[in-house]
Structures are given as structure tokens and as C-alpha cells.
Amino acid sequence: MSRNAKAGLEDIARAAGVSKMTVSRVLRGSSGFSEETRARVMSEVERLGYLPNRIAAAFGSGGTSTLVGVCVPRFASSLFGSTLESINTSLMRLGYQSMIGSHDQLPEEEEIWLKGLASWRPAGIILAARRHTPETLSLLRDLTVPIVEMWDLNTQPIDVSVGFSHFDDGYTMGRFLMLRGRRRYGYVGAMANRVTTGRNRRDGFEAALREGGISLAASETLEDHPGFYAGYYGTELLISREPKLDGIYYHDDEMAIGGMAWLASRGIRVPDDIGIAGWGGMEAASIQPRRLTTTVVPTALIGKTAAELLVGRMRGDPVQDVTMIPTRLVPGETV
Secondary structure, three states: OOOOOOOOHHHHHHHHOOOHHHHHHHHHOOOOOOHHHHHHHHHHHHHHOOOOOHHHHHHOOOOOOOEEEEEEOOOOOHHHHHHHHHHHHHHHHOOOEEEEEEOOOOHHHHHHHHHHHHOOOOOEEEEOOOOOOHHHHHHHHHHOOOEEEEEEOOOOOOOEEEEEOHHHHHHHHHHHHHHOOOOOEEEEEOOOOOOOHHHHHHHHHHHHHHHOOOOOOEEEEOOOOOOHHHHHHHHHHHHHHOOOOOEEEEOOHHHHHHHHHHHHHOOOOOOOOOEEEOOEOOHHHHHOOOOOEEEEOOHHHHHHHHHHHHHHHHOOOOOOOEEEOOOEEEOOOOO
8 A cells, every 4th residue: 555644543553453552652662562463553554654743743733844855865975065055045044944864876765764754744855866766756646745856857757856967968078078189088987886877977978979989998987986086096997997098087076186186196197198077066176286177067056946946836836847957067177
């Protein structure tokens, strides 16, 4: 059965053949009942899809919720940190509070977070993902609250989508680098064991190269999370396998900066010997000896737009289902 946000303790008690007090004690993890009773109660909890109303438990009221759940891939990313800050500021200004979580690019982790969030009866949900498990989709339908999918633009959203195309970002960078006359490209990425937006950018990059009549000469995608050291180490692996590259595209700016550090340690000059491009427009990219060629993502605008559209939907205002936020390629001095 699908989860039923309206199922209460009395429904479980009646189905399990016990008292409402017994159900309450089982759910609290108390003692004084048999294992058979606990198993029977929990079986009905699962069958009925009961979600405890934590707002009512905490405040003694089933009043209107002002909580908004927000789930992003990683807290450690400066890009998502900026987006979260913008969401939180915008929601507070509009009279709402955020409850945040992360899913590490794993739809199963998003599902676990959402099940926990659902018991708080959120007023709305913002998800930085477009891939969801069937159970997540079912639960979102049962919650019947406004939902915004942000970051990776979804032209057929669950409810509302705000973001940009990662494929297009990679494609645009590939076209730009080819115009600079470089022909042998490598790629350094991260999170090889995940389906990531970085993979979408790489796909776009390779599509641009194919249109230009060339192919990716070498690629190194680590299982690590993206970061400075992953870029440093990934570049070492890439160059050791294919030393005659004249351009490298990275998962993000941090990895590109790490890669430039490794190249400098080996006396390989950027951009004279090899061109470097990143993605994200991270702050560190603008203070390098040579400004990194990258794609700037307007993280604060994405967060503000997502929050405002969600609140508009919650208040019944006319809201556009799909909103594209343009990114911008900044040529820099590394290609």
C-alpha cells in the first residue's frame, strides 16, 4: 500500500487488535508487551504507511506547517552551500524555515531522508536531483505538497523545476576549446560509482568533440568525491597514461585547480603546454595566478528562485512549471 499520511494511532490499534496506548508505547520503543505484539503493531504500521506527526507531538497542534525540506547532493560543496544559504534566507523572509539533508548523488539516500522528513508534515520540498526511486515518487504523491526540483533542469518535472542543462554546459565548453585549436583532450572526473551531473557535462563535452571530428583521447574518473586532491591525483594518472594531451576538462573548478598544481610540480606550463578548463565558477578559480577558464553557475539566484517559486505554489499563486537559469562560460587565461 502507498503511505497514508492520515493513518493514525487508532487505525493501527484497531487493525492490530490492541489499545491505542500499546501502539504508542511500541512506537516509542517502551517495554511491557510481547515481541509478538510489537511485531503485529509494526506490521500494521508498515501496511498502513503510518507517518508520525512530529509537529503535533512537539507542539500539541496540527496547525499549518512552515517547514520546507531541502535536500542537496553534498554539504561540503561551496556551490551547494551558496545555494542553501540563498534558499534559507529567502524562505525566512517569506515566513518559512528550512530542514536540510543530503543524498550524495544516491536516490536511495534521498528516499531515506524523505521518509524522515515526511513525519514532520512539511509545507513543501526542494530537491536538488531529478532521479528518484519509485518509493520516493510514491511518497511525494501521497504528501500532496508543492515540490521544486532544482539544479539539473527537468523539462518534465514532478511539479516545478528550476535550473540549467549540465549537458549544454559541457557541450559549450567543448565547442569553445576546439575554437582555440586544441585537438587532444582528456577528462578528469569524480564519483565514478554514481550517476552524477558531472557525467552529463562530460557527455556534452564529448558530443561537441564528435561534431568537430575528434574524440576524447583519455579519461580518468575517480571514485573519490571531487576536490583539490582528487584533481591533483587524477591528473597524475591521466598524464601518466596519455602524456601528449593539449587540453583537459575537469569535473569542477576545485579539481582543475588541483590538476594545475600537479602540472606545475612537473614543469608543465598552463596554457602554453596544455589548456585547462573547469566548471562551477567557484571562488578559488578567480584568485589563481592565471584565472581559470570555467562555467559560472549563479548559485544564489537558483536558490532564491527555487524558494520563491515553491512559496508561490504553496500560496496558490500562478507559477511557471519550468524555469531555466542561464550559466555563463568565462574564458579565463588557462586555454
